[in-house]
Amino acid sequence: MNKDQVIGFIKKNTMIFVLIIVYAFFSFRTGGAILLPMNVSNLISQNAYVFVLATGMLLCILTGGNIDLSVGSVVCFVGAVGATLMVNMKVPVWLSIIIMIIIGTAIGAFQGFWIAFVRIPPFIVTLAGMLVFRGLSNVVLNGLTVSIKDKSSFVNLFGGGADCYIHDVFGNGTLNLTCLFAGLVAAALFIMIQVSTRMQRTKKNYEVENFGAFICKLVAVSAVIIIFSYKLAQHKGIPTVLIWVLVVVLVYGYITSNTTVGRYFYAVGGNEKATKLSGINTNKVYFLAYTNMGFLAALAGMITIARLTSAQPTYGQNYEMDAIGSCFIGGASAYGGIGTVPGVIVGAVLMGVINLGMSLMGVDANMQKVVKGVVLLAAVIFDVVSKRGGKLMVKN
């Protein structure tokens, strides 16, 4: 690898390096506590909602830097309705889940309608949604907490409560072998897919990356997967909610890169006028982005009430900020058209690690907010300035 390639490699993967450095920093400062199996497991469970919401938010941001401020309130509202249905109205769990999904998606579609077809600025529509659904959550719950502790099938399904891990089918030791096995399979699958893609590309004479770099990548990623699964195996195994997160990430990663509609999100954000002239219905693209956001907010709502085994009118506050922050830290452009699902996940993990690390260090909660704010601003400054060719100030 020559110097340019190294610089290009670092530039392309900046956030991954930042993540490694930050992780190393916290391992050092917490005396390795952040590496403990329980904390690794917590990193997933605590941040599951961020992964889900950030994925949906990415689609909105891709369409031109548009954000959805209402997701926190929608998460709360969906949770409130679900808990009320299950506990107070004795509606079966399966039916409650369906109703919750329909409500979330309908809210997304409602907001999407104004944004896409009437062209009310998304900021206004979703700001209104944020107020409306926060208020309605209070109304639905009468301002009270509804506990869903005894709805164990729901709680287990969405990864809450004490028993929120995939059971070990192999043995009864201290190490969860199922989890370790799943990790090994995932690593093997990753290597197989990578190798076969590379072979196909070579056969067609397409450009492939340097062989050494390729091997390094395979080794590094598989090692991370295996170590990660080993850590989880040491602590009760795979959290159920990780399955949900993986499904969302894989499905949306695939949609954004491999389907027509996925590429349309990039096109609209890249140049809306040109997209229109290319015969694409841009209204539908906006509508879809916000409808989908509502759908994922419903999922995040279920994950949230399951983890906390209750619904409260205050749940979901600032969730929109976590999601938006993860997108921008993960390399999404504030002007739209740029950003990937894996990038956003790296951003969300980085935010999660900073949260967890600072909590373990006993940093004051208010200072944590300060740090998160600074990280977000720095990430976006970095993105904007590097795109301008390294010039900090705009010429006036």
Added chain:
Amino acid sequence: MASEYKLELRGVSKSFPGVKALDNVQLAIRPGTVHALMGENGAGKSTLMKCLFGIYKMDAGEIFIDGQKVVISNPDEAMKMGIAMVHQELQPVPARSVGENMYLGRFPVKKIGPIQVIDHKAMYEQTEKWLNEVDMHFDPKAMLSTLSIGQMQSVEIAKAVSHDAKVIIFDEPTSSLSDNEVEALFKIMENLRKKGVAMIYISHKMDEIKRIADDITVMRDGTYVGTWPAAEMSIDDIIAKMVGRELTNIYPPKDREFGDVIMEVEGLSSIHKRSFQDVSFKLRKGEILGFGGLVGAQRTELMEGIFGIRNLSKGEIKIHGHKVEIKNSRDAMKAGIGMITEDRRARGIFGCLSIKDNVGVSVYNKFLKAGFVLDHASINKVVDESIDKLRIKTPSKQEHIANLSGGNQQKVIISRWLANDPDILIMDEPTRGIDIGAKHEIYEIMTELAKQGKAIIMISSEMPELLGMSDRVVVMCNGKKTGEIDNEAEMTQEKVMSYATMF
């Protein structure tokens, strides 16, 4: 030393990357006269005015005011020296009052104790005074957005007068005015002439020039042609001076066979009165149909009307003899039409996306596996073929389009439309902002497409390109079709120019 001239420009040259926009141009204006500055699109009139006004820095040349040499490095300095410009595209703040617009950036202030505040009373009194000066009587507190374009223009003129301007530049001031408003403008100019103000008047409207101008300076391709008293020049003389260049043939030969009529446009009219009205034409397979006219002739708008992105009030489009309803760009594409836009940067490319995405975006729907998954292998094949066929110079198809030169970007856009296999390709200024080598390649691509039987509509504001590439030429002026030239012998610059100025 006193001079006979109020303002004089000598030996002005200005180059932009790849083009020499002005080459040793001169201009001399006597006080109390209207001096018409004439030339085709791209002759360098606006560039010259921007150099005078300090918006562009000239590479060489001198400016004299009252015989004194001056240096003008920005619009602010120009205004302080008594030069004012009434822009072609007015740039007012519509949501603020007339007075605020007139005094924007130099609000009169008064002191209340230690605090400086805007003196609204003084501002509106002054505004009223200046408006009266140009014989305009309306409320200085009125919102600018409530005025007509002509009234907004008088505000601009009043603003120029309030600067105590001795030289006022009018850049196509009548292009969006009604007849009454033009009369009012001429009256104001008459007054200014009596006050000894020197005026530069840029316009394509020959009858106006004959009426108002004292002197005429003609420019062509960035060079100075000459200055004459307006009374001595007939309209034909002026046109001859404007277009009098030697045509060198750098275009591929026109040895094409035409097929049947593929598209008929009949009486197409925009819902906007000032846009295209009642335009009809026919397009045959395998021909390149040129659309000529001045900037603002509504050619782009007409094409956008055909492509379904502008609303029509009447008229119909027939393709292969059948009437088609085109409500949006999707309908147009289904009808076999493709359109390469004039403003490549704003409406053509996806700057932050790769070449592959830029080509693929309009055909994703055609390359699917299992109904919804993109077939990357087939898309890659199409993109690779395009890069190969149109000789797009790029390291790979993953390269961001923003990193390519203008010519290569244009080829990517052409590829996008060819991937859709249209029968009719509308190309709006296909070689704008492209260097000469890439222009040739675009011309060859166009000729090749025509030979394959595609019908091409080309809008071009460059006279040699229009005449060199087109099999037939339709000329528009002010939204109307004013002429059609279908035999090679009559395809002359003079003919096109005279149709293009039939206001």
